[in-house]
Amino acid sequence: MNKLNICVDIDGTITAPYTWVEDANKYFKTKITEKDVTKYEIHEVLGVSRESYLEFYQRHGEKLHLEASPRIYAKYGLDTINIMHNLYYVTARQKNMENVTRKWFIKENLPKGELFLLGSHYKVEKAKELNCDIFIEDRYENAIQLATAGFEVLLMDCRYNRMPVIPGITRVFNWQEVIMEIDRYQKEKIIKQTA
Numbered sequence: 001m002n003k004l005n006i007c008v009d010i011d012g013t014i015t016a017p018y019t020w021v022e023d024a025n026k027y028f029k030t031k032i033t034e035k036d037v038t039k040y041e042i043h044e045v046l047g048v049s050r051e052s053y054l055e056f057y058q059r060h061g062e063k064l065h066l067e068a069s070p071r072i073y074a075k076y077g078l079d080t081i082n083i084m085h086n087l088y089y090v091t092a093r094q095k096n097m098e099n100v101t102r103k104w105f106i107k108e109n110l111p112k113g114e115l116f117l118l119g120s121h122y123k124v125e126k127a128k129e130l131n132c133d134i135f136i137e138d139r140y141e142n143a144i145q146l147a148t149a150g151f152e153v154l155l156m157d158c159r160y161n162r163m164p165v166i167p168g169i170t171r172v173f174n175w176q177e178v179i180m181e182i183d184r185y186q187k188e189k190i191i192k193q194t195a
Contacts, residue, residue: 003085004133004186007123009156010091010101012138014078014110015068017158023064027056040139040160062100065093070108071156077175078111081182087113088130092121092139124149134185136178143169154181 008014018034020042025031028046037045043053057064081087093101095117105112116126124145127135136154137143140161143153147168155161157173165171172178 002186002189004182004189005086005088005131006081006182007088007090007127007130007132007135008078008081008113009123009135009137009139009142010089010093011068012158013136013156014070014074014089016071017138017160019068020064023060024056027060028052035159038159040141045160061097065097065100066104066107068104070110071175073175075108075110077178078113080179082111082113085182087111088132089113089115090123090126090130090135091115091117092119092123093117094119124151127151133189134182136172152185154178 011017018037021032021034021037024042024046028048030046032045039045041050043050046053078087091101098115098117101115101117118126121139121142122145123135123137123142127146127149132151134152134154135143135146136156137146138156138158138161140155140163143155143161144166146153147166151168153169154172155165155169156178157171170181172181
């Protein structure tokens with residue numbers, strides 16, 4: 001079987017999406033809960049300015065990334081992808097977060113894969129460059145951009161991305177579903193090639 005090129009976002013996709021809430025509440029003296037996180041932009045959820053949030057992230061970003069919990073079965077999913085396909089991590093994190101990102105992958109015993117820190121949420125060009133077959137993502141706007149550009153997207157369900165999906169986007173609720181969808185996609189691709 002031909003290997004697929006699988007691009008995987010990190011924050012909210014591999015990491016549990018609400019691990020930052022406790023630290024943000026302490027810093028901003030807020031009392032938000034996971035249920036309150038219905039928007040992707042954290043400063044909007046917290047009710048603070050973007051500048052205040054960026055200051056918080058600058059001070060605590062490395063700690064937040066290093067202490068993040070992986071989603072349930074993320075290791076299983078990534079190990080499976082790494083064995084069967086080509087694995088690429090494509091994140092909007094800034095380049096200065098590379099060391100802490102690599103440390104976290106080692107700490108959680110996750111497969112290496114190539115790592116691309118774009119410093120931007122725009123991932124279409126990198127997906128094209130990597131000849132991406134499937135992109136696993138949690139940010140709704142990214143999923144729309146990628147699907148509109150012709151990529152298959154698995155949208156990892158979060159409270160902040162529950163808007164209607166368009167063709168090319170499949171909502172998944174866990175890493176076991178991710179693996180099932182990748183298998184389904186690969187089988188369909190083989191059938192199309194042999195038809």
